[in-house]
Amino acid sequence: MRVVAVFIFVLFCTSCDKFTFSKNKNLKVVDTIVDFTRVDFSPSFKECDSLIDTSKLSDCFRNTIHQKISLELQMHSLFIKDSIDEDVFADILINAKGQIVLQEIRSTENLQTQLPQLDSVLKQSIKNLPTINPAIKRGIPVSSKYRLKLKILLKE
Numbered sequence: 001m002r003v004v005a006v007f008i009f010v011l012f013c014t015s016c017d018k019f020t021f022s023k024n025k026n027l028k029v030v031d032t033i034v035d036f037t038r039v040d041f042s043p044s045f046k047e048c049d050s051l052i053d054t055s056k057l058s059d060c061f062r063n064t065i066h067q068k069i070s071l072e073l074q075m076h077s078l079f080i081k082d083s084i085d086e087d088v089f090a091d092i093l094i095n096a097k098g099q100i101v102l103q104e105i106r107s108t109e110n111l112q113t114q115l116p117q118l119d120s121v122l123k124q125s126i127k128n129l130p131t132i133n134p135a136i137k138r139g140i141p142v143s144s145k146y147r148l149k150l151k152i153l154l155k156e
Helices: 002-019 054-074 107-113 118-127
Strands: 086-095 100-106 135-137 140-142 142-155
Touching: 054 118, 054 142, 086 107, 086 118, 107 118, 118 142
Parallel strands: none
Antiparallel strands: 086 100, 086 142, 135 140
C-alpha cells in the first residue's frame, strides 16, 4: 500500500507541468511601449485634412503654418534703420483642443533693438491663426510642441 501511495504522490508532483492550459492562448499581445517623441498623425489645418500619408500631412502642416504667419506679418508695417537678414525661432504648443499657444520667441539682440515690436507682432500673428486639428497618438488627441524657424528679411 505504501508503494502505491508513494507512486500516486510522485505522479501528482511531477505531472502538473505536463498539462497545457489553453486559456492563455486567446490573450492578445498589447504593445505597452509608447514613443512620446513622435505622434501618429501631426496637427493639421483644414486644407490638409484630405491627405492620408503622414509625411505629406506633416509637410502640409509646416508649409501652411509658415504661409499663414508670413501673411500675418506682411500686414504690419515695420520700420528699420539697417537691413536685417536674421532667423527667429518661435516655440509653439498645440494643445489637445487644437489651440496654438506661443511659449517662447528666440531672436538676436540686434533684431530686438532694431525691431522691438517684433515679439508683439509675432504673438498677435500666432494668436490670429485658426484652430487646427491636434496631433493624434493612438487615436487620442495630444498636445505637441514645435519650433518654427522664421526668416526675417527687411531692407532699407
